[in-house]
Amino acid sequence: MKVAIGVNGRQVEAEVEDRLLLVHFVREVAGLTATNIGCDTTSCGACTVLLDGESVKSCTVLAAQADGCEVTTCEGLTGSDGRWHAVQRGFHAEHGVQCGFCTPGMIMAAVSLLAENPDPTVAQVRAGLEGNICRCTGYHNIVRAVLAAARDGRLPGGGSPAGAADPAEEPA
Amino acid sequence: MIPAPFTYRRARTVEEAVDLAAEAGDEGKFLAGGHSLLPLMKLRFAVPEVLIDIGRLAELSRHHDLEHSALLAAELPLLARAAGAVGDPQVRHRGTIGGSLVHADAASDLPAVGLALDATLVARGPSGSREIAMTDFFRGLFETALEPGELLTEIRIRRPAERGWSFQKFTKRAIDWAIVGVAVQGGRVALVNMDSVPARAGGVERALAAGDGPAAAAAHAAEGTSPVSDINASAAYREHLARVLTARALAEAASRN
Numbered sequence: 452m453k454v455a456i457g458v459n460g461r462q463v464e465a466e467v468e469d470r471l472l473l474v475h476f477v478r479e480v481a482g483l484t485a486t487n488i489g490c491d492t493t494s495c496g497a498c499t500v501l502l503d504g505e506s507v508k509s510c511t512v513l514a515a516q517a518d519g520c521e522v523t524t525c526e527g528l529t530g531s532d533g534r535w536h537a538v539q540r541g542f543h544a545e546h547g548v549q550c551g552f553c554t555p556g557m558i559m560a561a562v563s564l565l566a567e568n569p570d571p572t573v574a575q576v577r578a579g580l581e582g583n584i585c586r587c588t589g590y591h592n593i594v595r596a597v598l599a600a601a602r603d604g605r606l607p608g609g610g611s612p613a614g615a616a617d618p619a620e621e622p623a
Numbered sequence: 624m625i626p627a628p629f630t631y632r633r634a635r636t637v638e639e640a641v642d643l644a645a646e647a648g649d650e651g652k653f654l655a656g657g658h659s660l661l662p663l664m665k666l667r668f669a670v671p672e673v674l675i676d677i678g679r680l681a682e683l684s685r686h687h688d689l690e691h692s693a694l695l696a697a698e699l700p701l702l703a704r705a706a707g708a709v710g711d712p713q714v715r716h717r718g719t720i721g722g723s724l725v726h727a728d729a730a731s732d733l734p735a736v737g738l739a740l741d742a743t744l745v746a747r748g749p750s751g752s753r754e755i756a757m758t759d760f761f762r763g764l765f766e767t768a769l770e771p772g773e774l775l776t777e778i779r780i781r782r783p784a785e786r787g788w789s790f791q792k793f794t795k796r797a798i799d800w801a802i803v804g805v806a807v808q809g810g811r812v813a814l815v816n817m818d819s820v821p822a823r824a825g826g827v828e829r830a831l832a833a834g835d836g837p838a839a840a841a842a843h844a845a846e847g848t849s850p851v852s853d854i855n856a857s858a859a860y861r862e863h864l865a866r867v868l869t870a871r872a873l874a875e876a877a878s879r880n
Contacts, residue, residue: 502716505687579712582713
């Protein structure tokens with residue numbers, strides 16, 4: 452079938468198999484490979500993208516279901532001026548990365564989480580990322596990164612998160 | 624993993640969905656959020672030839688909608704709470720309550736919640752609509768009372784007369800299916816993953832009706848069940864969990880009355 456999907460603001464039209472999964476559309480048709488295929492079973496969250504602004508696991512959505520919708524991948528977060536998104540800055544500042552495979556999915560899940568709840572508690576960050584697995588188990592820095600992004604987003608013009616107290620160990 | 628080939632059709636209205644299903648016959652399958660069906664199709668456990676996408680119908684309620692509904696929080700907190708415990712945020716952005724009920728997985732949370740709330744379902748088929756009591760809906764492993772081509776269109780739930788409620792779920796990781804779960808609304812108690820179908824805990828309900836307290840009533844939780852033994856738990860452990868979780872749930876429900 453013919454689908455037209457907005458990917459990071461660019462309209463991508465293609466004739467695809469009805470059974471094509473959104474993650475394959477993003478990687479192979481749109482040519483954007485930040486979105487990783489991890490478990491391929493809706494468990495790990497590595498393939499998380501935003502579909503009309505909400506996080507979804509793109510291994511469990513058909514491209515046909517996204518026809519006419521807007522998809523945002525990690526590549527789409529950086530502004531046209533090259534400035535990183537607050538969540539990208541948070542992951543950089545707090546080193547929310549080990550091997551990096553889960554990172555694009557973690558970042559997209561965090562963007563969706565902060566869109567719904569701009570000022571989450573530690574427990575809410577941990578619950579909000581429960582659909583994403585870091586097999587390096589680097590969760591503490593990931594939680595710090597999301598909290599830093601939340602602080603960053605609240606500061607006028609997006610200030611530096613450095614120097615703030617580390618709240619990642621706050622009891623749930 | 625890639626599903627076997629199929630033809631994708633998109634329905635814009637309930638009527639169109641029912642028509643497309645009639646046209647597809649036995650080879651058709653409705654697709655709502657797709658978070659039960661698509662994984663089965665990727666594993667080739669399900670190989671429908673025609674997928675009828677009802678995902679854009681305004682009538683659908685996603686888990687995320689239920690979780691954040693102020694109306695449900697006030698009137699049916701059991702449903703709001705249980706919907707917020709399904710899967711993870713990404714799953715809740717796609718999965719729907721109707722899809723979960725129709726999928727009829729005994730390990731899913733919302734079928735037990737529907738039983739505890741004594742819901743009535745409305746199904747639409749080529750020859751019109753009919754009501755199905757929740758207690759008549761689950762027929763066997765992944766099998767419901769829906770006829771081929773019938774679409775679940777409404778889930779009717781009365782405001783509960785007895786307000787006490789609880790939802791308890793035991794998992795190894797947050798996103799896993801319940802090893803065992805229990806939903807309580809007033810004197811109605813339903814179990815997750817204790818049989819091949821979602822089921823009410825009749826022994827517990829009878830004990831409550833006879834005046835037993837939470838602990839005494841919960842001792843009956845595993846009666847009449849036949850849980851599986853699998854990689855997560857033995858049947859005996861599931862029976863133990865059913866009693867423990869039911870005791871906690873009844874105590875919590877009593878505290879909310």
